[in-house]
Amino acid sequence: MTYEIALTGNPNTGKSSIFNALTKLKQHTGNWPGKTVSTAQGHYIYNKNTFKVIDTPGAYSLMGFSEEEIVARDYICFHDPDVVVVVCDATTLERNMNFLFGVLDYHKKVILVINMIDEAIKNGITINKLGLLYDLGIPIVYTNAKENIGIDELKATIYKHINNEFKFNPINISYDKMTDKYNKIKTKLFFTNNKELLSKRILDADDSFFNSYYQYFPNERINVELLRDLKITKENRNYIIKTNFETSRKIIERNVTYTSDSLQKTKNIDKVLTSKKYGIPIMLLLLFVVFFITIKLANYPSSLLLTIFDFIGNLLFKFFNLINLNNFIANLLINGVYTTLTNVISVMLPPMAIFFPFFTFLEDLGYLPRIAYNLDHHFKKCGCHGKQSLTMCMGLGCNASGVIGTRIIDSKRERLIAIITNTFIPCNGRFPLIFTLAATFFTTFPSPLLNAIVPGFVATIIIFIGIMITMLVSKFLAKTMLKGEASTFSLELPPYRKPKLLAILYTSFIDRTLFVLKRAIIIAAPAGAIIFLLSNIFIEDVSISHHLANFLNSFGITIGMDGVIILAFILALPANEIVLPLIIMLYSVSGSLAATSLNDFQSILIDNGWTIFTAINVLLFSLLHFPCSTTLLTIFKETKSIKWTIVSFFIPTLIAVSICFFMALIF
């Protein structure tokens, strides 16, 4: 038998952690509300039955305020899963209980999972499980998904509940004031099998519910005319919510005791991290420290990898000679494909492997919502949403996922702004370029201390410029193309949680680094071959790549760079990761590169007329230029409009070109 289970709950209660623990998959998790924006699917086998698990995005209620709430509600209501698992955070049971009552309106087979039970124990919260069981009438399981505690019990409970082994009925909240109206509606509803559900929703005048209802049952018609005299107002709905809340408070008061303020620690940390004076400086300092450590440490493994790959490359070349492979093909494979590939790996892997654990650490700690908090009033001034900074943080990982992450913004106008400006935050594909250029061109100072500090400083400034440009462009868009007022905003600040170091290393290394690397390699190998062919096929004694570079050269020089750099940026449209290897390869006369350390990179670049200003211009251009093709595709999927895809291609490009042009004028 195959069964279907839906995981729902408030944001940031650990649904994805439960999902991972059940299915042994590696869905991304993080300590901030809105981390999961789309549904994920997985399955596990228990007692020879297959259980399909669906992880829905977190919702504060099932009333259809925002897109993800509609997704969650429609799934529970119309897809009719065998069991709905409501995941609660043990420390915020009261509010979670409200959500549970919302689910009980739609579905009768519900299991309550009280997650993060270890935190409840640590904070002196005692929960009377039997009492809760008696009051709610649904099975309850304690879990600690991060440590895999209680998962077996959850599996067993799901199995038992599906097979009707529990003989108790879920709580039925009585709405005394409403009973008359409710019964009246019920008698007026004909031609439908869902009387109970419908009458309740008619009572609270839930429009978005009926929109979905007609989609799933196109043949049903509810005669709303008949119901008009019932005076359905906002008050009904408020009454229902209030009654739910009163009920949940009574249940919590009976069964849960708090001995200390579990939020005290968080409040104390917040006093510093979100203070007006220190909030933003601390943020920039953290960024600087992370960059400093990354640049400092990434040098050694990079050089080591380059040397090793060079050694293997030489061996391969000898091997190809030995088997009498055609010289051109051997060169293509070694100097084209292999060298580009290994260069991408050795330039990208070390900084990413060092940077991502830090980033994931801050994410699991719960620092990202504080960034949103600190930057909110600046974003408000620009007429856009405070949660845009959260999507920008996601953009640090990958712009495509940042674009998908904009789903947490409800207003369509502000979401478009966030999508268009997301590319101004360098993604991990562009970080290696920034780190490498910072580490090579900004270390020519006489004092070693400056040499150590300045690269990190440069990287921080680049991010800072990115943030400033994001705000300026957002303001420009909000004033011209996407006019409107800043919409309402509420942000939950989750408690700080101690991150699990091993889990961080695992997710950041295996998941992110290798994923990014895989993408780079898939693009780099063919790109290497293409570049090699372009550089070695001659028209009138000049290679094609030279023709192209010469064609672009005058344009490149006007904006402070040269034709080769522009060509590399254009060729790297599928993946920004390969810009630097492409530049170096195009410079090398034979169309191949033989660099065995970062210093070799620098000398190749300097030989081709690079100065520190060229480096600055390249940094700025790579920060501000058009998004990669994956991101553009995602933008098209998310906005479903060619116009906005084109806009989000040209606005960054125009800005990049004009800023580089001004830089070239100044120097």
Place this chain on the structure above:
Amino acid sequence: MLIPPFNIYYEKKNQMPLLINQFPIFTYNENRYGGRIMKLCDLDTGVLVKIISINAFGLLNERLMSLGFIPGNKVMVIKKGHKNQLSIYEVSKTLIALRNEESILFEVDY
């Protein structure tokens, strides 16, 4: 809800006008518990109050309600944002940051 009759002070010409600092800076009223009704955004850090009503409509109303800002629930001001900064409130054991535009919608029993 009764609004304090400010205009009286100006109608009677012979009477000395009240000094500015004698005016209550908030609109207030005696409610049935004997407390005052204030706006949530006027409160200072560390104050624990009970929500009386929300003046929001439609979707905003629902979002605020589902976050725990329900009439009858208690709210504590954890941090008062300066100028345009967000203020942090504790409600139902969670920390929620709101802009002034939203917190002005709440009438609370001080």
